[in-house]
Amino acid sequence: MNLILTDISALAQKLKNCRSAAILxxxxxxxxxxxxxxxxxxxxxxxGIKANVLNSxxxxxxxxxxxxxxxxxxxxxxxxxxxxVAAQELLGEGLFGYADKIxxxxxxxxxxxxxxxxSYVDGGSCAVCLxxxxxxxELGAEITPRIxxxxxxxxxxxxxxxxxxxxxxxxxxxxxALVEAGAKASEINREMxxxxxxxxxxxxxxxxxxxxxxxxxxIALITVTNELIDGCGVDRADLDGFAGIxxxxxGVEIGITLKQQPEGVYKASIxxxxxxxxxxxxxxxxxGHIRAAGCTLTDDREESERIITEAAAEFL
Amino acid sequence: MNLILTDISALAQKLKNCRSAAILxxxxxxxxxxxxxxxxxxxxxxxGIKANVLNSxxxxxxxxxxxxxxxxxxxxxxxxxxxxVAAQELLGEGLFGYADKIxxxxxxxxxxxxxxxxSYVDGGSCAVCLxxxxxxxELGAEITPRIxxxxxxxxxxxxxxxxxxxxxxxxxxxxxALVEAGAKASEINREMxxxxxxxxxxxxxxxxxxxxxxxxxxIALITVTNELIDGCGVDRADLDGFAGIxxxxxGVEIGITLKQQPEGVYKASIxxxxxxxxxxxxxxxxxGHIRAAGCTLTDDREESERIITEAAAEFL
Numbered sequence: 102m103n104l105i106l107t108d109i110s111a112l113a114q115k116l117k118n119c120r121s122a123a124i125l126x127x128x129x130x131x132x133x134x135x136x137x138x139x140x141x142x143x144x145x146x147x148x149g150i151k152a153n154v155l156n157s158x159x160x161x162x163x164x165x166x167x168x169x170x171x172x173x174x175x176x177x178x179x180x181x182x183x184x185x186v187a188a189q190e191l192l193g194e195g196l197f198g199y200a201d202k203i204x205x206x207x208x209x210x211x212x213x214x215x216x217x218x219x220s221y222v223d224g225g226s227c228a229v230c231l232x233x234x235x236x237x238x239e240l241g242a243e244i245t246p247r248i249x250x251x252x253x254x255x256x257x258x259x260x261x262x263x264x265x266x267x268x269x270x271x272x273x274x275x276x277x278a279l280v281e282a283g284a285k286a287s288e289i290n291r292e293m294x295x296x297x298x299x300x301x302x303x304x305x306x307x308x309x310x311x312x313x314x315x316x317x318x319x320i321a322l323i324t325v326t327n328e329l330i331d332g333c334g335v336d337r338a339d340l341d342g343f344a345g346i347x348x349x350x351x352g353v354e355i356g357i358t359l360k361q362q363p364e365g366v367y368k369a370s371i372x373x374x375x376x377x378x379x380x381x382x383x384x385x386x387x388x389g390h391i392r393a394a395g396c397t398l399t400d401d402r403e404e405s406e407r408i409i410t411e412a413a414a415e416f417l
Numbered sequence: 418m419n420l421i422l423t424d425i426s427a428l429a430q431k432l433k434n435c436r437s438a439a440i441l442x443x444x445x446x447x448x449x450x451x452x453x454x455x456x457x458x459x460x461x462x463x464x465g466i467k468a469n470v471l472n473s474x475x476x477x478x479x480x481x482x483x484x485x486x487x488x489x490x491x492x493x494x495x496x497x498x499x500x501x502v503a504a505q506e507l508l509g510e511g512l513f514g515y516a517d518k519i520x521x522x523x524x525x526x527x528x529x530x531x532x533x534x535x536s537y538v539d540g541g542s543c544a545v546c547l548x549x550x551x552x553x554x555e556l557g558a559e560i561t562p563r564i565x566x567x568x569x570x571x572x573x574x575x576x577x578x579x580x581x582x583x584x585x586x587x588x589x590x591x592x593x594a595l596v597e598a599g600a601k602a603s604e605i606n607r608e609m610x611x612x613x614x615x616x617x618x619x620x621x622x623x624x625x626x627x628x629x630x631x632x633x634x635x636i637a638l639i640t641v642t643n644e645l646i647d648g649c650g651v652d653r654a655d656l657d658g659f660a661g662i663x664x665x666x667x668g669v670e671i672g673i674t675l676k677q678q679p680e681g682v683y684k685a686s687i688x689x690x691x692x693x694x695x696x697x698x699x700x701x702x703x704x705g706h707i708r709a710a711g712c713t714l715t716d717d718r719e720e721s722e723r724i725i726t727e728a729a730a731e732f733l
Contacts, residue, residue, distance in 0.1 A: 263579040263592070264610060266603035270593035276579070277586035277593075287582035294580060298667045299634075302625060309622040318615075351614045 106221040109232075113239040115205055115219055121151040123178035125203070127186045128157045128193025129338070132164065132258030132293060134185035137207070137229040139167045140251035141184065144233075144242055151176045157193025161338075166292065167251055180204045185229040185255075187213045207232060227267040230255025234275045246283025253284035254293065262294050300335030307333065309346065315410045316355070316417050321347035322410055324359040324367070324402060344370035344393075355381075355413045359398070359405060367398045367405045376416040384412045422537040425548075429555040431521055431535055437467040439494035441519070443502045444473045444509025445654070448480065448574030448609060450501035453523070453545040455483045456567035457500065460549075460558055467492045473509025477654075482608070483567055496520045501545040501571075503529045523548060543583040546571025550591045562599025569600035570609065578610050616651030623649065625662065631726045632671070632733050637663035638726060640675040640683070640718060660686035660709075671697070671729045675714070675721060683714045683721045692732040700728045 106112050124142055126134040138154040145152035153173050154160075160168055181203050186192055187210035189200040206217035209232060211224035226232050230252040237244055237252075244252075256275055260268040263276070280286050297305075308323040315322070323346060330337065340360065347356030354374045359367040369385070371378040371394045378394035385408075387396020398405035422428050440458055442450040454470040461468035469489050470476075476484055497519050502508055503526035505516040522533035525548060527540035542548050546568040553560055553568075560568075572591055576584040579592070596602050613621075624639040631638070639662060646653065656676065663672030670690045675683040685701070687694040687710045694710035701724075703712020714721035 263589075264603075264606045268596075268602060270596050273579075273589040273593035273596070277589035280584075280586050280589070286584060287580075290580045295661075295665050296667050297665050302628075302666055306622045306625040309618060310626070312618075345611075349611050349613050350618055351612050 106219055109221075109235050109239045112207070112221045112232075112236055116145075116236065116240060119145070119150060119182075119205075120179045121176050122153075122180045122182050123199070124152060124154045125181065125183040125186060125192060125196055125199055126154060126156045127191045128196075130156055130161065130164070131185075133228045133230055133255035135160065135164050135167050136251040136253075136255030136258075137184040137233050139171065140230060140233050140237075140248050140255075141182070142171075143245065143248050143251065144237055144240075146174075147243070147245065147248075151178075153178070155196055155199075157195030157197075163292070164254075166289070167254060182207065183215060183217065184233075185209070186215055188215055225269075227265075227269055227272050228255045228259035230259070231269075231272055231275055234279065244279070244282040246285075249279040249282035249284035250289065253279040253286055254289055257286070257290060258293055262290060298335065298339055300333045301339045304329060304333040304335045304340065305343070305346065308343070312347065312350075313406065313410075314353075316414045318352045319354045319417050320357065320410055320413050321350050321353040321355075322357040322359070322406060323347055324361075324406060326361045326402065327363065327365075330361075344372055348372045348374065354417065357409055357413060359402070359409070361402075367400075367402070368395060369398055369405070369409055370395050371409075371413070373416075376413075381409075381412050381416055385409070422535055425537075425551050425555045428523070428537045428548075428552055432461075432552065432556065435461070435466060435498075435521075436495045437492050438469075438496045438498050439515070440468060440470045441497065441499040441502060441508060441512055441515055442470060442472045443507045444512075446472050446477065446480070447501075449544045449546055449571035451476065451480050451483050452567040452569075452571030452574075453500040453549050455487065456546060456549050456553075456564050456571075457498070458487075459561065459564050459567065460553055460556075462490075463559070463561065463564075467494075469494070471512055471515075473511030479608070480570075482605070483570060498523065499531060499533065500549070501525070502531055504531055541585075543581075543585055543588050544571045544575035546575070547585075547588055547591055550595070560595070560598040562601075565595040565598035565600035566605065569595040569602055570605055573602070573606060574609055578606060614651065614655055616649045617655045620645060620649040620651045620656065621659070621662065624659070628663065628666075629722065629726075630669075632730045634668045635670045635733050636673065636726060636729050637666050637669040637671075638673040638675070638722060639663055640677070640722060642677045642718065643679065643681075646677075660688055664688045664690065670733065673725055673729060675718070675725070677718075683716075683718070684711060685714055685721070685725055686711050687725075687729070689732075692729075697725075697728050697732055701725070 124138045126138040142152040142154045151174050182205045184207050203217040206215045206220040208222045209226040213222045234252045313322045344358045356372040358370045379389045382394035382396040385396035440454045442454040458468040458470045467490050498521045500523050519533040522531045522536040524538045525542040529538045550568050629638045660674045672688040674686045695705045698710035698712040701712035
């Protein structure tokens with residue numbers, strides 16, 4: 102039976118009945134899926150329940166502070182729990198064997214469509230780490246400094262360090278409690294938000310140097326070509342957040358970022374202050390949200406830039 | 418008598434006795450001094466006390482949302498209150514006439530040396546806006562959406578949007594309460610932290626493009642020349658925060674920013690992860706804090722870059 106839990110106490114009850122758990126995190130993991138995974142794992146282990154955190158690939162170096170001193174345990178899990186995984190295919194190839202074996206899905210995506218025996222999906226929560234924080238409070242759990250670091254990381258990263266619209270009063274209150282419980286917030290913030298690789302910095306610098314404007318300065322466009330990526334020696338995985346750059350320019354209302362794919366086509370990311378980004382993306386067979394959407398353009402650079410800028414101009 | 422208030426209830430008592438107030442903010446005003454000034458002013462007016470906010474210069478356009486619908490009132494102030502002003506000379510020329518007439522100084526700089534009849538200085542508070550928030554709570558005041566926007570602005574800007582080391586649990590809890598009281602946090606965050614002028618963006622881009630490394634990548638240096646400033650058409654007032662750029666590069670432990678002054682000399686800002694920045698600055702007659710310090714270099718660009726890099730290398 103597929104049960105939708107809507108109450109944190111029902112979720113807490115599920116956890117109390119758990120005897121051992123494999124905790125699944127999504128592919129290309131971010132601070133929220135890993136923070137929630139390790140935070141939950143450390144809690145379960147602290148109350149004598151065997152638990153491991155799994156990902157399709159090795160855990161990224163960037164998040165090493167979350168899994169310092171973590172060692173996988175050897176056991177056959179009774180429960181499979183997914184955190185921050187909105188759909189089966191987001192598990193990645195390495196975990197696909199678990200896709201139809203999930204006992205408990207904990208998520209915060211409105212769009213969640215993961216089949217699981219039980220699901221707790223709070224689309225209004227800014228981070229799964231915030232859900233885990235509330236769960237641990239409900240369980241009367243001790244939040245150790247290690248758990249606090251994990252949960253703080255997810256809340257901070259999913260809210261852009263409390264900058265984005267999704268930052269709720271609850272997120273701030275949880276952060277306050279987690280800092281008091283020992284989360285090393287300023288170190289985590291530096292690592293997550295301030296430090297960039299040289300390649301990333303120079304790729305940004307080059308892309309900004311070639312930024313194009315249209316619509317009287319209300320449209321800004323940057324293009325990240327394969328040549329630029331190779332020239333800066335930057336890892337593609339290290340290009341997250343580029344889509345936000347054009348909209349940081351004063352007066353810009355529609356920001357467009359074209360990122361060339363290894364096979365040559367351009368993936369376009371559209372970000373807007375108030376225009377309907379998904380409507381622009383739809384023109385080219387894409388889609389998304391009202392302020393953030395994407396599509397793929399198969400023309401060459403010049404033509405791709407021209408057609409998407411023209412389409413955007415109609416939405417000013 | 419110069420009285421040092423150490424207790425928020427004593428500060429509240431002072432405010433209760435206030436019949437009309439001129440509120441002084443510091444020159445080159447930031448979000449904290451203006452947020453505290455206007456937040457306090459709107460509160461006083463809401464309880465029937467005449468109040469004005471004063472600055473040495475016209476209020477900057479960037480903070481227009483704080484003084485929308487604000488009109489100066491015509492009255493002779495009984496009390497003069499300063500907010501976020503650590504010393505007389507920081508009032509600026511336009512307010513210097515008030516320098517020895519301050520009845521109440523409210524500040525959060527440990528280094529405060531403002532002569533005032535009464536002073537409330539909490540060096541442990543991340544923002545004067547946090548002090549004003551606690552003061553209004555103590556007074557049982559209603560925090561209107563307009564006051565909430567003001568106080569949120571100061572707390573957010575002085576903590577780098579909750580990113581810096583000074584971000585306390587109290588800062589997060591105040592932010593939670595202010596958002597609930599109607600602070601438009603995401604709009605304020607976009608305006609304060611995300612939007613940059615084109616000139617600023619291109620000045621950053623050019624400076625980063627010429628970034629120099631030393632000490633095996635542990636020292637990074639950027640130089641902002643007058644030629645670069647003029648070439649990008651960027652206002653000097655719009656170059657705040659440049660000093661933080663070199664330290665955003667992965668592996669960098671000492672970041673140096675040289676900013677040429679109109680008269681030709683270079684002001685150096687030194688930022689460090691763990692080295693003693695003030696000791697480096699002292700070599701050249703400067704000073705500051707352990708992680709952030711500054712000095713002036715009178716040689717030409719090449720020589721200035723060379724000598725400060727060499728000095729920094731000794732502190733790795």
